[in-house]
Amino acid sequence: MKFVFVAVLLMVTVVLAQEPVAKQTGVLRLRVRVKADDSSPQRGLSRKRFFLIPGTLEQNRALIAAIEQQPLTTRDCYYKQHQASAALIGWLKEGDCESVYCRSIERDSVSGAKAVPEFASAFAASQKEYGNDETALRWLTTNIPADMRDGFYRDRQHALEALIKQGNTIQSVMTDRNGTAYFTDLGPGTYVLSNLIPTELGQTLVTWNCEVQVKAGDLATEKPYLVSNRKDKNVKCVGIEKPMPVCATD
Amino acid sequence: MTLIKPFLICFLICVPLRLSAAPDYGKFSHSTQKHKAACNTCHKITFPDIKDYPGHDACVSCHRPQFFRGARPPICSVCHSKTSPRDDVRYTFRNPATKLQFDIEFPHDRHQDVIALLRFSHAPQGYNNCTICHAPRTTTFKAVPKDHNSCFNCHWKSQQPVADNCNGCHKLANAPYVTAEFPSRISAKYMHDGGGEKKQHVGECTSCHINITKAASLRGLKPDVPITACTECHNKDGLRQDLSKELLAIDKNRGFTCVYCHEAKVGSQDPPASHYLIAERPPLKRKDIK
Numbered sequence: 001m002k003f004v005f006v007a008v009l010l011m012v013t014v015v016l017a018q019e020p021v022a023k024q025t026g027v028l029r030l031r032v033r034v035k036a037d038d039s040s041p042q043r044g045l046s047r048k049r050f051f052l053i054p055g056t057l058e059q060n061r062a063l064i065a066a067i068e069q070q071p072l073t074t075r076d077c078y079y080k081q082h083q084a085s086a087a088l089i090g091w092l093k094e095g096d097c098e099s100v101y102c103r104s105i106e107r108d109s110v111s112g113a114k115a116v117p118e119f120a121s122a123f124a125a126s127q128k129e130y131g132n133d134e135t136a137l138r139w140l141t142t143n144i145p146a147d148m149r150d151g152f153y154r155d156r157q158h159a160l161e162a163l164i165k166q167g168n169t170i171q172s173v174m175t176d177r178n179g180t181a182y183f184t185d186l187g188p189g190t191y192v193l194s195n196l197i198p199t200e201l202g203q204t205l206v207t208w209n210c211e212v213q214v215k216a217g218d219l220a221t222e223k224p225y226l227v228s229n230r231k232d233k234n235v236k237c238v239g240i241e242k243p244m245p246v247c248a249t250d
Numbered sequence: 251m252t253l254i255k256p257f258l259i260c261f262l263i264c265v266p267l268r269l270s271a272a273p274d275y276g277k278f279s280h281s282t283q284k285h286k287a288a289c290n291t292c293h294k295i296t297f298p299d300i301k302d303y304p305g306h307d308a309c310v311s312c313h314r315p316q317f318f319r320g321a322r323p324p325i326c327s328v329c330h331s332k333t334s335p336r337d338d339v340r341y342t343f344r345n346p347a348t349k350l351q352f353d354i355e356f357p358h359d360r361h362q363d364v365i366a367l368l369r370f371s372h373a374p375q376g377y378n379n380c381t382i383c384h385a386p387r388t389t390t391f392k393a394v395p396k397d398h399n400s401c402f403n404c405h406w407k408s409q410q411p412v413a414d415n416c417n418g419c420h421k422l423a424n425a426p427y428v429t430a431e432f433p434s435r436i437s438a439k440y441m442h443d444g445g446g447e448k449k450q451h452v453g454e455c456t457s458c459h460i461n462i463t464k465a466a467s468l469r470g471l472k473p474d475v476p477i478t479a480c481t482e483c484h485n486k487d488g489l490r491q492d493l494s495k496e497l498l499a500i501d502k503n504r505g506f507t508c509v510y511c512h513e514a515k516v517g518s519q520d521p522p523a524s525h526y527l528i529a530e531r532p533p534l535k536r537k538d539i540k
Binding site for chain 1: 362407457460463
């Protein structure tokens with residue numbers, strides 16, 4: 001009986017010793033505010049992805065060099081290179097869209113004076129395939145060639161994947177319309193905050209690579225971490241701006 | 251007694267084993283080895299949605315004996331609501347009363363990248379957003395897509411995973427499961443659409459649901475909303491003090507139930523530390539209030 005009691009006690013001790021200690025994590029709340037040029041008002045940078053990479057800037061030196069040296073094709077340049085019509089380039093630009101999925105394609109974009117040729121031919125094919133105009137319009141993107149549909153996005157994804165492989169990115173989040181985004185469940189330590197692929201802003205490209213400290217217990221309720229392309233006393237991470245590269249087709 | 255004992259033990263072990271080994275043809279499982287063939291072996295991919303069970307051929311090639319066993323063969327009840335040769339009525343496809351066998355692989359992050367643009371607080375401008383899939387279900391809850399039609403309008407062909415690549419989205423779950431009809435909500439008084447005194451709750455979904463844009467799958471996805479999402483308006487100096495007021499009410503009466511955001515069950519619990527942090531006060535437990 002005594003032996004059983006000792007054995008049970010030993011087992012309980014071992015189990016308790018193996019119980020994981022609750023991990024203390026922190027939150028990083030970003031607020032990205034930018035100015036397209038000196039005369040423009042400051043605004044929240046909406047719908048842009050930011051990445052968090054474990055380690056210091058020094059530890060991620062190779063990745064940062066790769067970010068700075070990567071060849072970059074701008075959105076307009078990509079579509080020009082793929083012989084997109086001026087109307088499609090205009091439609092994408094009007095909504096700051098990277099692909100045809102970002103906003104609904106309306107009737108006036110498939111016929112009439114404002115028609116986008118790529119949409120018009122996809123609509124004709126969809127009418128034939130799906131039998132009625134309503135479905136043809138709603139399912140229109142299924143008949144747009146892949147390069148015109150989301151080729152630019154996929155190219156960007158490939159470039160990102162190549163960079164991510166080098167840097168052990170742990171999280172990526174997208175800013176909301178106010179330029180706010182949250183990284184949650186972060187282990188305490190040093191990270192590099194980066195957009196990995198430069199952001200098109202007016203006539204420039206902006207790259208952010210900044211070192212951030214996350215402490216256990218940091219909460220989203222605390223002051224946001226300010227990110228901008230302009231220096232200011234409150235800004236913690238200032239981006240580096242470069243002029244937009246010239247497109248080979250221009 | 252000593253002679254009976256081994257028989258009794260054998261009986262107790264063998265009978266359940268025998269019972270568990272007998273297949274229940276009234277229940278269909280995609281986990282059965284022979285049911286793991288290519289999906290289109292049985293399911294026909296139909297435009298614009300897959301709305302019906304596979305035909306008899308899909309089953310009868312292996313299960314002919316079960317089809318003709320007794321007056322009411324259990325196998326029929328997998329698809330048919332009535333087991334009768336004179337009635338071919340089937341359940342809705344898929345039968346909502348049965349457990350789910352597949353998890354859905356849905357990367358919110360990628361869809362967020364390409365679909366969800368800004369939803370402006372003024373007149374809609376035709377931008378696609380979360381509402382393209384998550385339409386209002388009630389004032390509190392949003393709906394989730396229930397049919398293939400919601401996906402096929404982009405993924406019918408060429409954009410992977412396409413319609414006949416079932417495994418692109420459907421992954422066999424470890425065990426059949428049921429999902430709650432309504433997710434549990436902490437702030438049940440919140441209204442998505444048209445909420446707020448000036449109906450200003452029509453905002454951008456990811457401003458509050460902060461973990462959606464990083465979610466590469468549905469696994470472990472929760473509708474995380476930090477308290478700051480609410481208190482940026484609801485607990486701001488010179489604007490409103492909805493949170494602070496209720497914390498003060500607890501100070502005066504520890505039995506006070508917070509009702510501004512919560513139903514009684516949640517509102518009668520101890521406010522979490524995050525709430526006190528917003529109000530710039532140390533956290534308190536109701537039991538410690540005199």
